[in-house]
Amino acid sequence: MFCEAEAWEAELLRRSDAEGDREARRARDSHEELNVFREALIPAAPVAVGLSLLALRCPVEEVFGVPDTPQECVGRGNAETHSLTRNGHLDFVGLQLDAAQRQVALEAMKQLREFEPRLVGPVLSGTATEHSEVQIHLFADRAESVAIKLMDAGIPHEVTERRVKMNAERVLAYPGVSFEIDDEPIEATVFPTDAIRQAPVSPVDGKPMRRANVSELEQLLKS
Secondary structure, three states: OHHHHHHHHHHHHHHHHHHHHHHHHHHHHHHHHHHHHHHHHOOOOOOOOOOHHHHHHHHHHHHOOOOOOHHHHHOOOHHHHHHHHHHOOOOOOOHHHHHHHHHHHHHHHHHOHHHOOEEEOHHHHOOOOOOOOEEEEEEOOOOHHHHHHHHHOOOOEEEEEEEEEOOOOOEEEEEEEEEEEOOEEEEEEEEOHHHHHOOOEOOOOOOEOOOEOHHHHHHHHHO
16 A cells, blocks of 8 residues: 555656646746747848837737736836837837938938928937828928918928917917929928927927927937
């Protein structure tokens, strides 16, 4: 009887060790699968990919038990999502797209150089997607002079109006023009000439909006 008990105990230990080995293999396989999936998300060369990769990453990482649950992703504000696209998980996204859109912006700004153009928004910050428009601020005593300039250059356009947040309490409406260069949509807002000294606040972090003139954009394209 003792021999049978010892044999049964040995069998239980063997099964326990086998089960432990299987658990260890499953954990190792899951970790390797996650690494393979992550590598698949990162292209060999920069490509134009939108922010939807962030939404994809959240449920995938939740399944494999690593940080960033869907609730954490949904809970991120504009500033934190913007930070992610610049300083971590999505830094590789849209590098070719950035260069292409900035080149179009530079061409538009040179066409409208007399209006002291400034590039703003996602194309400047590097967070643009293929659906983002190029946003430019222009400065003129008469907004219609911008439309006349586009007409003289043979560039079709539409007159628009854009509401701009100047500070926490003040939102003003300014005229603008919408047009395209190389099939890229451009939205230009026309401010009075003295408004060049005060940048509107950014919708991302509420701080004064970053703006780049022609020479600054040229330097950015070289970097």
